[in-house]
Each structure stands twice: as C-alpha cells, then as structure tokens.
Amino acid sequence: MLHGTGGIWHVRTESGIDREASLRGRLKLESKQENALKLAVGDRVTIEPVDASDSWAIAEIHERTSALSRRSPGSGRTERVVAANVDQVVVVFAMVKPEPHPRMLDRFLTIAEANDLTARIVINKVDLASEDAARDRFKAYERAGYALHFTSTKAPHGLAELRDALHGRISVFSGPSGVGKSSLLNALYPGLSLRVGEISESVNKGRHTTVGAFMHPLPDGGYVVDTPGLREVGMWGIVASELDRCFPEIRALRDECRFADCTHRAEPECAVRDAVAAGALDGERYDSYLKLREELESSEQGQWG
Numbered sequence: 456m457l458h459g460t461g462g463i464w465h466v467r468t469e470s471g472i473d474r475e476a477s478l479r480g481r482l483k484l485e486s487k488q489e490n491a492l493k494l495a496v497g498d499r500v501t502i503e504p505v506d507a508s509d510s511w512a513i514a515e516i517h518e519r520t521s522a523l524s525r526r527s528p529g530s531g532r533t534e535r536v537v538a539a540n541v542d543q544v545v546v547v548f549a550m551v552k553p554e555p556h557p558r559m560l561d562r563f564l565t566i567a568e569a570n571d572l573t574a575r576i577v578i579n580k581v582d583l584a585s586e587d588a589a590r591d592r593f594k595a596y597e598r599a600g601y602a603l604h605f606t607s608t609k610a611p612h613g614l615a616e617l618r619d620a621l622h623g624r625i626s627v628f629s630g631p632s633g634v635g636k637s638s639l640l641n642a643l644y645p646g647l648s649l650r651v652g653e654i655s656e657s658v659n660k661g662r663h664t665t666v667g668a669f670m671h672p673l674p675d676g677g678y679v680v681d682t683p684g685l686r687e688v689g690m691w692g693i694v695a696s697e698l699d700r701c702f703p704e705i706r707a708l709r710d711e712c713r714f715a716d717c718t719h720r721a722e723p724e725c726a727v728r729d730a731v732a733a734g735a736l737d738g739e740r741y742d743s744y745l746k747l748r749e750e751l752e753s754s755e756q757g758q759w760g
C-alpha cells in the first residue's frame with residue numbers, strides 16, 4: 456500500500472501496476488473498532504475485483520514484519536503505525552546549512568532503535584566542508600556501529616553507495632528540513648521529481664492537516680517512505696529504564712554494571728561511566744543519553760505521578 460486519503464488506497468501489485476482500492480466492508484467495520492489493525496503505508500494487502508465493476512477492494516491485510524509506530528506508554532495497545540514493513544530508517548543531516556545538532560540525531564536514532572529498526576546515517580552537503588571533516592565529526596556513530604554515508608548532490612559524491620543501500624528495501628527517510636532529503640532522492644532517482652526547498656512540514660502544521668506517509672516506489676526495486684517525520688513518532692512509548700538499550704554502544708556495556716538497574720548516572724562500578732572516563736565511549740553520546748533519560752523520566756512522572 457503506497458498511500459491513501461479519504462478511504463481510497465493506492466496499491467502497487469506484484470506485477471507493478473498501481474490500483475486504487477477501498478477497504479472491504481468487513482475490514483472497514485473492524486477498523487472502526489478500538490485496537491483494530493489500521494491500514495498503514497507499507498502494508499501488504501490482498502486486493503479483489505469488486506463484482507461487475509472496474510473497482511478493487513482490499514480483502515486482507517497481511518501480518519507485518521516490522522513497523523514504525525507511536526505507542527503511548529502503559530496503555531499497551533493504542534498504537535498508530537506510521538509505516539509498516541520498514542527495513543531501515545535513513546537519517547539525513549547536513550554537514551552545514553543547517554548546522555547538525557547531535558542531540559537531534561541521537562533522538563532520531565533512539566526512535567529507530569526503539570522500533571527495532573536498523574538505522575543508517577547520511578551526512579549530506581559534504582561539498583561545503585570535506586568528507587574528512589565530516590568523518591571526524593561523526594566518528595562516534597561509526598564506532599557505535601552505524602553505517603554512515605557522506606554525500607553531496609551538488610558535487611555528486613557518495614550517491615552510488617547510498618543507492619545500493621536503498622536497493623530492494625523499504626526505507627524511511629527522515630531528518631530536519633533543508634538538509635537535502637528531496638535533493639538526494641532526485642539525484643539518486645531522477646524520475647521521482649520531488650520538490651526541492653519545499654517546507655511541507657511547517658505548512659501542514661499551520662493548517663492542522665494530517666498528511667499521512669507517502670511511499671515512493673524506486674525504479675530499481677525498493678521503496679522510500681516520506682513521512683511528516685520521525686518527530687511525529689517522537690519518543691512515545693520509550694520507557695526511561697529501557698533507554699540504554701537504544702544506544703548500541705551503551706547496550707553493549709550495560710550488563711557489566713554492578714547494578715542490574717543501573718541508570719549510569721552516579722552508581723558505583725558503572726561500566727558506562729568508566730568507559731566515558733576512559734574515552735572509550737563518546738561524551739556527547741553519553742550526554743544525549745542523560746538528557747533524553749531526564750526527559751523521559753519527567754514525562755513518566757507527569758503521567759503517573
């Protein structure tokens with residue numbers, strides 16, 4: 456399912472034909488119930504021709520292998536799936552213009568990790584600095600195990616490798632506006648013709664319209680999901696005590712702490728703090744962990760305390 460509005464869903468068939476379909480009556484009834492499976496971009500569906508007409512109906516929604524979703528903590532089932540069957544999240548930042556905020560990058564990566572999705576980092580606009588400077592600036596992420604791409608659409612650079620990484624997969628593209636997401640997709644796939652310099656996010660916010668995710672089929676196989684942003688997904692559903700699992704380099708150390716429920720803030724014999732002191736764990740990443748944890752704890756208190 457590629458996208459949909461007003462009950463009409465655009466479905467790409469296995470043979471590559473796009474069809475418009477509406478939900479079969481039974482599914483429509485079910486979807487009105489609370490806790491029902493709601494159709495999301497990326498869902499695999501079965502469509503059937505509607506008797507004696509040219510139209511199609513979605514008869515079945517298949518089980519999802521993964522999902523990027525927002526859940527409210529505690530209340531278990533209230534979940535809104537932004538995109539289904541996602542293979543990876545591609546977080547795009549620019550080397551300059553706009554200046555990258557590591558904390559925001561860490562927030563995006565945390566959201567991907569919390570959804571059990573692989574994340575890949577793209578640092579675009581390296582033509583305005585240098586790849587060496589970019590590598591140095593983001594080395595903590597490479598050390599944490601993330602795949603990094605350094606790209607430019609202006610002095611074409613790193614595009615073939617990025618195209619390979621997107622091939623045959625469903626990727627969610629995310630990142631702040633102005634970093635060059637649309638430019639990158641256009642440079643990778645000239646047929647897409649996405650508008651550059653568009654500030655759709657803020658425009659939509661102003662009008663209070665909810666624009667759903669949109670899935671672009673890639674000419675050489677795979678899909679890119681354009682969503683109003685991971686920001687929409689937010690830190691929903693992430694429990695403070697589980698945040699350390701969302702930082703791969705902290706996750707690798709957490710079992711070595713003396714206390715099983717170590718917050719890695721002030722406890723004695725904390726493997727995480729020891730690693731920061733020894734320079735083995737990046738101080739900025741550790742700071743992000745502390746700040747995000749504080750944020751999660753105060754929102755948990757607001758909700759339950």
Ligand SMILES: Nc1nc2c(ncn2[C@@H]2O[C@H](COP(=O)(O)OP(=O)(O)O)[C@@H](O)[C@H]2O)c(=O)[nH]1
Binds near residue numbers: 607636653
């Ligand atoms: N110098 C430079 N500018 C770029 C590059 N990629 C995109 N831009 C510019 O950055 C601005 C924002 O690009 P856009 O693709 O709309 O960003 P988006 O908001 O992330 O989709 C536009 O003016 C682009 O021309 C790049 O690699 N180098």
Ligand SMILES: [Mg+2]
Binds near residue numbers: 636637638650651653
């Ligand atoms: Mg754009």
Ligand SMILES: [Zn+2]
Binds near residue numbers: 713
């Ligand atoms: Zn610890």
